[in-house]
Amino acid sequence: MTMLPEFVSNVTRVQSKRPSRIVFLAIAFVLSGIPVPAATAAPAAPVRYLSRPDLVPPAITVDLAAAPTSPGRILLTPKDTADEQIGPLLVDDTGSPVWFAPRGDKLRLVMNAQVQTYRDRPVLVWWEGAFVPLGWGQGTVTIADQGYRTIAQVGLDRGVDLHAIRITPQNTIIVVSYRTTTAVPGQVTLRPVVENVLREIDIGTGRVLMTWSSLEHIPVSESYLRSNDIVAWDYLHVNAVDLDQAGNIVVSGRNTHTVYTLDRGTGRVLSRLGGKRSDYTLPPAAVFAWQHNVRVLPNGDISMFDNEQGATFPPTPPTRPASRAIVLHPDAATRTATMTRSLSTPDGLGTGAQGSNQTLPDGHAFVSWGDRGRFSEFDADGTMIYDARFTSPTVDTYVANRVDWHATPTEPPALLARRTSGGVTAYASWNGATEVSRWQLLTGPDRTHLAVAADAARSGFETVLTAPGDAGYAAVRALSATGAVLGTSPVTQVRAG
Structure with missing residues (x-):
């Protein structure tokens, strides 16, 4: 763990043979998870409001509403729109907007909206910035209060990635950055490698309290992603961060198929769940791959969206036919992990990019199916009771969360x-x-x-x-x-x- 007063967020540029534009664009589509619409698909007509003609959110179609859902509304960050705007979007169960903040454009995206706690009060957080087609972002995190006023922004150096945002009880925030380097500990390499850097930042002062480098603690040999001569090797791909009950940092490495627990003070890897060097024995049904949205539950269990297929370059075959929302129970005494829940859509939907899995207080689960643009709720017995999608076939959301959010805007009706x-x-x-x-x-x-x-x-x-x-x-x-x-x-x- 490196203690630094500041962090240089510029990406190191490595000279290499430039691929053709066609090859680069093909790779960009694969890694970004942007769905390519069929040539005959007609875009849905945008929803417009006479009292607010400046708001044009994407439309939502509800395909299933079979039973009462958990309390709360649905928080999304739609992207890949045609004529609609993008930005944080809060809707009710009918798909009707409650709040929409148009921000960003085709080049500046808004992603990963959540409700978290800051200074003992609920806040909205989201990321916005430039999306790097190789699969990460360079931008800032915005924190807004219950009047939708911006009360803080983190990452004004534009170095914060979109994937991992976690406000801590100490009113700090843990974020991740991606940077390219050829300096790999213990190896001599001329091929660029993508390093993940975690930072813990005091929100009030902006002071960097901790910096952690993936290459100092996680060797590239743990990766399931093959390196190549065309793009930098994103060997780890941190896409989620959380805290466990002891205050340790829990990190998801998508491309190593591993959930790491890190000592918050030293950065030492305390344990690995999954992957090539797992400290826990998993039965075959509990083995996961290319996961997203890892969370620590109050009882210490681990929930995640288990993609089981990767939007990667070079391409990788699916490890299972369908993606899953799963919960694992790690037993520290026996060093085993068992699966306590596994949810898939009745039609066996699979996605290689994005996705989320939220365990709700009443035992329900709210699941986003990544670049498929669908989000669903399952009851405590695992039955799908709600299923909705963006009406336009190109629109999707990085995550979808059911949130308990109460707000009164500062602007009038x-x-x-x-x-x-x-x-x-x-x-x-x-x-x-x-x-x-x-x-x-x-x-x-x-x-x-x-x-x-x-x-x-x-x-x-x-x-x-x-x-x-x-x-x-x-x-x-x-x-x-x-x-x-x-x-x-x-x-x-x-x-x-």
């Missing part, structure tokens, strides 16, 4: 009011307000004389209200389930129909 033959029709929304139960429509002859003319239950992101009369001005109020006023829109002039 939005309104568009039109005069129609029957009176006034109003379109009301409040982007990000999670507690709205009903809407009231207020109308009047001028801005200072408004009265309640109609009310309606909230209906999706945008609620339509109608009121008789020829009022010239209107506003809307957002009400909670108890009838409390949560917010009021600016008064607007009623437009001609």
Whole structure:
């Protein structure tokens, strides 16, 4: 473990023979997991809202809603859109947006949105930055409060990767960076190798408290990914980080098929679960490969999305026909690990890129199927009870999480009011307000004389209200389930129909 006051995030550039553009683009598609749409596929029409024409989130289709799901809403970061925008997206179980923050573009992605805890309060975190086609990112982590205000950003050197974001109880954050080098301990090599670097950073001050290098602790011989003469050898590919009950760092190495436990003070590898040098004996059914989204559960078990196939170059054959959401129980006394849960889709879906597996407090599991653009919920018995997908065939999300998120935006509700033959029709929304139960429509002859003319239950992101009369001005109020006023829109002039 190297203790450094700062970290140089520039990637070392290694001179090598340049591949052709066609070869490079083919490799980029393989490693990035970007689905290539069929030539005949027609893009879905974007969803648009009259009260917020500036918001164009991707549409979602729900294919299965067979039983009550766990409480909470679904947090996504859609990408690979056509005409829709990208950015953190919070939806309800119907697929209707609750909050959408358009950020990024085709070259600057937004990924890995989560709800975590900072200074004893829930916060939203997400990564945004440039995606390197070889399979990692260079960007920053944004932390936002329950008013959607940015309260911190980490990685202003643009050196933070998209995969691993973990805020600790000490109000620090552990992130990973990727950099290319030819300096491999104990070896002489001219071929570039991708080194993973973990940093623990004090969020408040930006001070780097710890730096850990993969090449100092994990030899390249553990990799299942073959090296090649075209691209740098991403021998490890750290794609998740967590803390165990003792405060040790738990790291997922996708390309070594291993979950590592690291001493947080020294960086020493305390144990390996899976891979070529596993400290635990796993039965054949529990062996995993090319995994994502490794998490430590409260009882010490390990959950993960077990891809079982890799979006790699050179290509690797699948180790199982379907991807799985699994939970492993490591027994430190016997040095064995058993599988306590394994979930797959009824149609045996497999994905080589991305994916997540979230164990919920009621025993349900919420699973994202990576670059397939699908996300599902299973009940405690392992039955799929919910299944949804992005309507557009190209759109996917790095992870999907069911979150307990309560927020009141700092901006007021939005309104568009039109005069129609029957009176006034109003379109009301409040982007990000999670507690709205009903809407009231207020109308009047001028801005200072408004009265309640109609009310309606909230209906999706945008609620339509109608009121008789020829009022010239209107506003809307957002009400909670108890009838409390949560917010009021600016008064607007009623437009001609």
